[in-house]
Amino acid sequence: MSVLVTGGAGYIGSHMVLALLDAGQDVCVIDNLTTGYRWAVPEQVSFIEADVGDKGAVRQVIERHDVDAMVHFAGSIVVPESVSDPLGYYHNNTVNSRSLIECCVETGVKNMIFSSTAAVYGTPAVSPVTEETPTDPISPYGASKLMTEWMLRDTAFAHDFNYVALRYFNVAGADPEGRSGQSNPAATHLLKALMRTALGISDHMKIFGRDYETRDGTCIRDYIHVSDLIGAHLAALSYLRDGGESGVFNCGYGHGCTVLEAIAAVERVLDQKINVVDADRRAGDPPELVSVADKARSVLGWTPKHDDLDVIVQTAYDWEKILNARVDAAE
Numbered sequence: 001m002s003v004l005v006t007g008g009a010g011y012i013g014s015h016m017v018l019a020l021l022d023a024g025q026d027v028c029v030i031d032n033l034t035t036g037y038r039w040a041v042p043e044q045v046s047f048i049e050a051d052v053g054d055k056g057a058v059r060q061v062i063e064r065h066d067v068d069a070m071v072h073f074a075g076s077i078v079v080p081e082s083v084s085d086p087l088g089y090y091h092n093n094t095v096n097s098r099s100l101i102e103c104c105v106e107t108g109v110k111n112m113i114f115s116s117t118a119a120v121y122g123t124p125a126v127s128p129v130t131e132e133t134p135t136d137p138i139s140p141y142g143a144s145k146l147m148t149e150w151m152l153r154d155t156a157f158a159h160d161f162n163y164v165a166l167r168y169f170n171v172a173g174a175d176p177e178g179r180s181g182q183s184n185p186a187a188t189h190l191l192k193a194l195m196r197t198a199l200g201i202s203d204h205m206k207i208f209g210r211d212y213e214t215r216d217g218t219c220i221r222d223y224i225h226v227s228d229l230i231g232a233h234l235a236a237l238s239y240l241r242d243g244g245e246s247g248v249f250n251c252g253y254g255h256g257c258t259v260l261e262a263i264a265a266v267e268r269v270l271d272q273k274i275n276v277v278d279a280d281r282r283a284g285d286p287p288e289l290v291s292v293a294d295k296a297r298s299v300l301g302w303t304p305k306h307d308d309l310d311v312i313v314q315t316a317y318d319w320e321k322i323l324n325a326r327v328d329a330a331e
Helices: 010-021 055-063 079-084 088-107 141-157 190-198 226-241 259-270 294-300 308-328
Strands: 001-005 027-031 046-049 067-072 113-117 163-166 170-172 205-208 223-225 247-251 276-279
Touching: 010 027, 010 046, 010 205, 010 226, 027 055, 046 055, 046 079, 046 223, 055 067, 055 088, 067 088, 067 226, 079 088, 079 141, 088 113, 113 141, 113 226, 141 163, 163 226, 170 190, 170 226, 190 205, 205 259, 223 226, 223 308, 226 294, 247 259, 247 308, 259 308
Parallel strands: 001 027, 001 067, 027 046, 067 113, 113 163, 163 247, 170 223, 205 276
Antiparallel strands: none
């Protein structure tokens, strides 16, 4: 039996592939390389370059590799972009996910782990949020992910199929062994922008709004190290294979920091000043998103190991240096 990782050449997906290999699992990857990189997938892993909406290609992979579980990372993730291109997001995130779920049902794949998002909560009236907090997305990105959660729920009711939807908060950092990290130069993640500015790849980093009702006027987010997020996926995989019931789970540390606090952490860890400029608020950005992730700990048995902003910053910086050297060598 093997695990199919969609989007396995991307940021989070590539970390999942490495973790599965480390755990001795058989793994295969499907990715269209829109935002992923072929070199991010180890050579020993079976790789298929295709769109996850291509049912023929997905079915072929499932049958060839005797897939019993799918971990679905493939999708579009930029909130402001989803506001300007809603139909693109509903197609890539919702329509393609429906196709994958249908493939699972038709081929007998009984387990799926889905990359959902804290964006399903929109601008919650109370923070931190639990899985019971009402969902009310304020962006097509969040709505497209919530629709997929609904499809998973209804499919699990109607078929021999179970799922875990993990609602990510703000993923950051990189593999502590330096094997993978956020490699897309167009990524809009705060820590990515800070690392590129610290290395002089970018001239400055933008602060999108200083007039939020938070302790310093900037947005508050719950930053989770990518390796801990992957730990939740591994726990979810074991849980489902052991017959666990379907459900949704928050993935965060339960405490947040502001944009200014994140900048201060980077300046402290790297011992350098970061050039920042003010910019208008971005569409779809809530003032604060912080998790309550007790359910993942108690039900999945998830135990975070990297709950330290300095560690997140250092691993992100170390990866950015590796990536920058790779680009320089290619030139």
